[in-house]
Amino acid sequence: MSWIYLDNNATTKIDPAVLDTMLPYLQESYGNASSVQHRIGREANQAVSTARHQIAAKLGCKDNEVFFTSGATESINMVLRGIADSYTKKGKHIITCVTEHKAVLATCDILARKGFEITLLPVNSEGEIDLQLLEESIRADTVLVCLMAANNETGVIHPIDEIAQICQRKDVLYFCDATQFIGKQDINLQTLPIDILTFSAHKIHGPKGVGALFIRRKSKPIQIPALISGGKQEHGLRGGTLNVPNIVACGKAIEISKVNTQIKIFRDRLEQQILARIPQTFVHGATATRLDNTSFIAFRHIKSAELMTSMPQLALSSGSACASGLLDPSHVLKAMHVSDDDAFSSIRFSLSKFTELGEIEQAIEEIVATVEQVRSLSPVWKLYKNGLID
Template sequence: MSWIYLDNNATTKIDPNVLESMLPFLQESYGNPSSVQHKMGREANQAIELARHQIALKLQVKDSEIFFNSGATEGINTVIRGVVQSYKKKGQHIITCQTEHKAVLNTCAHLEKKGVEITYLPVNKKGEIDLGLLRNSIRKDTILVCIMAANNESGVIHPIVEIAQICQEHDVLYCCDATQLIGKQEINLQHIPIDLLIFSAHKIHGPKGVGVLYIRRKTKPIQIPALITGGKQEQGLRGGTLNVPMIVGCGKAVEIAKNHAQIRLYRDHLEKQILERIPQVVIHGKEAKRLDNTSFIAFRHIKSAELMTSLPHLVLSSGSACASGLLDPSHVLKAMTVNDDDAFSSIRFSLSKFTERDEIERAIEELVQTVHNVRQLSPIWKLFNEGRIE
């Protein structure tokens, strides 16, 4: 039996159209885009600029506001570390959220040791932030608000329009990690005053190892020094030879990315069947505004690791790919006040445009049967049925 891939928030299958756009720059047009003295170099340079334009067009921004890097983690480090370095005179206070990606949280934790003050906004049980609390947390020395567009584990979508407006009112930079929202919802940056936006190509059926950093051109330019120094590539923001095939693939992936209505239909069908056919399940953030493709479900009284091992044909995860293998429960679920037992029992399902209805039906049948089988052998499930534990 073939695999059923339901881990698309971790990474996605490359789109054939994206791969086709990349191949010429892996085989024939392999020139260095900085070598504009000859034709092959100019061809590579033109391909880079086409990709930049494709992305700028999608976001409704200027080509000169788009910068390429290795992915969202590098973009996050570039922004947070760079803003701290450049805005010392204004202050050393950053606001973020307890459910951010570890790339943000670990970078902030590192900077805390160097004297930067970080405010970590809590979320409610649905995974939502309090906009009033955000507003009240901004101080005169606040230099940056870093809050993602959509959570990679729960799928909960944050109100980025309102967040951007609050930051604009207080003259504070807003950095948005849009890695999970790009390609699933439209983001028109003409209408949303986000200052800095970050995403990776491999979440939208593009190649791994390439990402985008958007920096708004303001009357007073945003000051961010290079994280990687070298040549003058990317207007001096990131040194190093540009990875032409990956950038071309990134541009193509963004150009063709769009929301597909069947994804939500399949996700909702999956959840409905699980709720009806499997007892003692909890869908995290179900009442919140969520990504159409994401469902984070606790199968109570079973360890997620045990359940996934018993489902060899289903490709699933217990949360963020960057945190897999850790002994601690999901920091996202902990912030949502989910108890440890339910957190350790949770599995994330994330669909894509390549997910088929037949795969969802097969996954449901395997889940129903496997959950039943594993629980029948579980002493914890026996204790629950006897009413000795809740």
């Protein structure tokens, strides 16, 4: 059995077209984009402008609303810390959700220790938020609502259109981490009133270490100070020499990204076969609106770590790549009221445009056989079979 990669929510294979686009800026056109006094510097500068335009065209925004960062984690830190610093006269209240990415939750923890009040919206058993509770939670001193577009573990999609409308009515800024959403679902910021949005290139078949931050131009400018001070790069928002090859690749990756309807067919095939052929399995967030490429499946009465170790030819994960190595169960699943046992028994499958049906079929057969083998040796499974545990 050949190697099969099903961990695309962690990172994706770089598209050959993206690699071809960035290589000249590592080899021939290697100038500093700020060195516009000579030709090679101007070539780099123009390449950055082209990438900025590619992103703006895909998102439905203006070129001067797009800023390059090292990725979503940096952008999240810049926005949360920057808004907190700039809007204290209005208030010190931020709203987010218990299932947000660790970059959001960890930064909010830091802000809480500095005196900010953080409202963590709960989710139901399917990972969905209550929009009425969101609206009721917004106060006069609320400076920001930070809610992701799609969850990186379960693939559950938040209703970002309704969230944006609520924030607009309440006159509060809405920051959306769209890292898992971009490239998998269409988005148009001309009609969707999100104020701030971020994504990372390596989730859409671009390189690691680059992403973009959208900040809407408004009559009253959104105040976000630089997280990294230095020169006047990115209109003073982010100091430091621009990573031209990665920026070029980021622009190309989003330009060629498109919704892939075939992925859902493959994902559904995977789920249907596993649930039909392996007892005591279920999909987290099964009835919620989810990304077409994502399935987080619980294999009850067996540890996911043991199962994945027994299938080294399959690249899988037990949740967020940012939480790898932690001994705690997934914070996303715990927020969805999943037991520790079921959380530790769960494996995330995430597909990409490069995933083939033959790979899905091979993975199904390997998973079915391995679960049966591992369970046959498990005392916990024997207890279940004998009716001693549920």
